[in-house]
Amino acid sequence: MIGIADIAAARERIADTIRQTPLLSSRQLSALCGNEVFLKGEHLQKTGSFKIRGATNKVRQAVQEGAESVTAASSGNHGQAVAYIAHKLGIPATIVVPEDVAACKREAIEAYGGKVETCGLTSTQRLPRAIELAKQQNGVFIPPYDDLLIMAGQGTVGLEILEQLEEVDAVFVPVGGGGLLAGVLTAIKETRPSVQVIGVEPQLASDTYQSLQQNRPVSIGATSTIADGLRTSQPGELTFPVLQKYVDDVVLVTEEEIRQSFCFVLERMKQVIEPSSATTIAAVMYEKTALRGKRIVAIISGGNVDLAAMAGLITR
Template sequence: MLTLDKIYHAAFILKDVARRTDLIAAPRLSDTSELYLKTENLQVTGSFKVRGAYYKISQLSPEERAKGVIACSAGNHAQGVALAATRMGLRSVVCMPDGAPIMKVESTKRLGAEVCLVKGTYDDAHDRAVELQQETGMTFIHPYDDEQVIAGQGSIGLEILEQLPDVEAVIVPIGGGGLIAGVAFAIKSLRPDVKVYGVQSAGAASMFRAHRDHTYETLDTVDTFADGIAVKTPGELTFELVEKYVDDVITVSEDEIAAAILSLMENQKLVAEGAGAVSVAAALYGKLPIEGKKTVCLISGGNIDVNILSRVINRGLVMSGRKCNLMIALEDKPGQLTRVSEIISGCGANVVSVQYDLGDTNMAITSCFLKLGLETRDALQIEEIKQALTKAGFKLVSERA
């Protein structure tokens, strides 16, 4: 049974292993609430997962240690298990989905684990890990649905209360639920007045649906670039703890997550992965009642795949109104582009790409479509440009990102 004493014991065991990550003020992220960031993206393995994995493995018996450990992970838990096992001199095997970011796979190997790539999703990797555990007798280190793993994650809750004693709300990412279960249990046990909110990607909303319907559920599919929380089935123990200790669970879109990653990079000089940024996305887009409250957003990890980072930044620019594409129907005669350019520059925006389409069968033979890529300040400036073009007699055909 999870107790506050176990969480305090986990914090003691972890004091020389896991960083006591900084809690930093983030005034540029919100005008309506006093935001702080708990920077677990700066943890020794780039995510909070090392806390639960290390504490769980530290409590194994000599017999269990001798057989080694096995785990399943989309990447962050894998690194935590690898680091913990290697430090304690144990063999570790980690099953990961074959679509896991290369960086996470290579980091897991570098930390000393044997990696078994499994075709499919995290849940497929979980099933393969269970099979291997039964074949080998190794100890299975569950990424979230384990009392000692949850206790390790709960040490973050203790740190938040120590670093910001008058905190009023805490926003936590959710995949399988181990992080929020531990954090919520710790915080609600010591400060029941503090609100604890969970956030999931809308494309992997297993705990959101379970919490909404008050029944344990499994999704048919998940679809999100936030691979760290792409979980079809939440934990049974974590679901019970979320039901008891979490005030609400909400979702954010892929575009909102991308915009949050961009905002963290620009305003806080912090790199967060998709799973780590969902808490900030919830705050940025007004998904929770935190106006005027001292609120902590837990950034759970920073291990983003550099291969998709440019795409994430591009989506974030579009979402925040910093980039847009306009298509204008023009009469094909000299001077038209000059007039359009003057209007756009007069509004303070920058044209970064120009393309003429003369072959669309939906337009007159003497006309063309002018496709423009713009760098803009925000959504208001985009609207100003559109109104100015319309006022000058130009017809906006469509706007595509």
């Protein structure tokens, strides 16, 4: 497991690359929720998501250890983050994407200096190819979440929240593979354990929820949630023990609750976020916990939403 010292070290390692993102607030949102609500704006982070934190921590360490290139398997935020930091550090990055990758995502990876290779339609096809490429190129494969350096980098979000908001009662974190949640849990529970940390998953991608219920990693297969950044089939081997140790609760939100929360933030707060980010806001808006009259932070994990998909979310 990682510890607070690992997150502090990550913070120093990535300081010249990432930006400290703001805490946003809305009086109307707070009134609706019956709590004082703040949104941690990682959609305003470089490359448009929190992923640059973990990617920078991992890639920088790889370069220090002599890696000549890096690879990743991703069609979204992780791939963009790896491509960005690799380009910044002067080494090539190859991102293995599905054959049906959206043009906008491919273009974003290439704009950050990454080389794109297509492979199959599922992560089970992409991951082995990315690992194979790393071996061929004397490079390092950069996992999306199940890695100690990745988790430590993501944990810097938790440190920032504690510094930006002196009094906070609970932090809501979106859950995919669990890298962000594991990092934030470690940062907060080893610094200020009284703060509740609550994971949020779509009902259609509830692998972490089910795994915690059964006290073992559970695979749920492919999912179709609009929160595409959270479509993992089971928790990571390294992330899951951290969640078991520290998380206060994991709650589920419906597709319509995600959509309504997405629209609220766009219309009322003028912020463009991903449906995956809207899960935490949905958990607060639709009262998935018994918290009332508290100071709550909901992490907005990213803002890289496809324009065509956004139109569908608004008009549905």
